[in-house]
Amino acid sequence: MKNFILHLLLTVSCLICSLSFQYCYFITPLNSNEVKDNISYLSSDSFKGRLAGTLENYEAVNFIKNYFESQHLTPYKSNYLEGFNVLYPRRIAGTPYLRVLDKNGFIIKQYNYGVDYKEDMLNFKDNNISFKKADILMERGNNFQIHKDNKYFIFYNPEDDNLNFRSSFIANSSQNMYIMIKRQTAQDIKKYVDSGCEISCFIPFENKSTSIYNIIGYIKGKKPNLPPLVLSAHFDHLGTDLSGKVYSGSLDNASGTSFLLGLVKYINSLGRPDRNIIIASFNAEEFGCLGSKEFVQKYSNDLKGSKVINFDMIGSNKKIPLTIMGGKWDTKNSNFINEIANLCRKNKVDxxxxxxxxxxxxxFRTYNIDAVTLSDEDMSKIHTPEDKDRYINTQSIDRCFNIVSKEIKNYAFKDNFYVLYCRNLFILSLISLLIISKLCISRSF
Structure with a gap:
């Protein structure tokens, strides 16, 4: 009888060991090197900074859509592409200039683009301005606000005379145009307008209406009536300046997008989740989070009770802590924030x-939907041409995956015993197998 029980236990242990090993073997963890390859591709010069409204932004849409198809994601609401209208800064014909004209209208000084001045991308309700001293509404240090024809223009001197920073485009800004100027340029302007000269500036961009796209797919769950898990990242960035300098946006946010794509492979390898998992690649984040706004407003009823994990800047120096970013009115005691924080503590993630x-x-938070953004919040190169793929750190990518993969399993696979415990089952069954085998051998002698 004892031999029968031992052999039965041996058989069961073999079966559990075999099944759990096979399940663990076929789980495909996120490949951080593959993520980095996709970051390099999306932030390459061929995409010219992925500015919403440009041809290159549409090419990025097509790349992500094709990836969704290759991973067999189901189109959300029957279509991967969710279109919406935005204003965007369109490049137009012409050469930029900032010049000084004397009282007779002759050009007496011409400044060099990118050296003495440069556009900031905040707005282009107007793209040209000519002003004299009487038009200066406000002057603070090396910064000027111009008020002319009931329109407002900002000329400002950026920190450290750095003209490389490029702001997000905000179509509803109260100012009509923003120009960065060097300290010396600002001081020159003061002297020239004091002497009665006129300052004239032209920047060949204009606000233009166009249609752009989010890309939305999902993985079908066993219980689609449950609130979904939403995983998201934005793919747009800031385009190029007028000299053709590319704002690549490797960390911000080719990294989050590529991390999101890598997660799709991982989730598919786990099998069918308990609930739907929506994979959302948002556009126009750099215009004021307009893509996610469009999505939430349209589907808010379907998203009630869901959890959202957004990825924005994943892969900077690992010495920088992982940031758990909540909404303006959240605190560290907000339920979802605390849940992610506890995962970080448990896994010894700074x-x-x-x-x-x-x-x-x-x-999402505006609609009272639980949502966090995970970020490696390194701002040293963000919104500058220096945000390149060579600074991406795969260790930080792995660190984020370590946390996110556990949250995905806890929330979207909590009824799947094998997903949650396959490694534990394999180890325990292997140990049992060795012990029972040893007992069987000892009894045979």
Whole structure:
């Protein structure tokens, strides 16, 4: 009888060991090197900074859509592409200039684009301005606000005379145009307008209406009536300046997009989830999170009770803590924030909190939907031409995956015993197998 029980236990242990090993073997963890390859591709010069409204932004849409298809994601609401209208800064014909004209209208000084001045991308309700001293509404240090024809223009001197920073485009800004100027340029302008000269500036961009796209797919769950898990990232960036310098946006946010794509392979390898998992690649985040706003407003009823994890800047120096970013009115005691923080503590991941409405979690929180943005918040190169793929750190990508993969399993696979415990089952069954085998051998002698 004892031999029978031992052999039965041996058979069961073999079966569990075999099944759990096979399940573990076929799970495909996120490949951080593959993620980095996709970052390099999306942030290459061929995409010219992926500015919403440009041809290159549409090419990025097509790349992501094709990836969704290759991974057999189901189109959300029967279509991967979710279109919406935006204003965007369109490049037009012409050469930029900032010049000084004397009282007779003759050009007496011409400044060099990119050296003495440069556009900031905040708005182009107007793209030209000529002003004299009487038109200066406000002057603070090396910064000027111009008020002319009931329109407002800003000329400002950026920190450290750095003309490389490029702001997000905000179509509803109260100012008609923003120009960055060097300290010396500002001081020159003061002297020239004091002597009665006129300053004239032209920047060949204009605000233009166009249609752009989010790309939305999902993985079908066993219980589609449950609130979904939403995983998201924005793919747009800031385009190029007028000299052709590319704002590549490797960390911001080719990294989050590529991380999101890598997660799709991982989730598919786990099998069918308990609930739907929506994979959302948002556009126009750099225009004020307009893509996620469009999505949330359109599908808010379908998203009630869901959880949202957004990825924005994944892969900077690992010495920088992982940031758990909540909405403006969240605190570290907010349920979902605390849940992610506890995962970080349990897995010994250094982290910090930020509570700002400055990424695609914003409009989910506006609708009281649990949402966080995970970010490696390294701002040293963000929105400059220096945000390149050579600075991407795969260790930080792995660190984020370590946390996110556990949250995905806990929330979307909690009824799947094998997903949650396959490694534990394999180890325990292997140990049992060795012990029972040893007992069987000892009894045979």
């Amino acid at each position: 982290f910090k909190y930020t509570f700002e409405n400055c990424s695609d979690h914003e409009y």
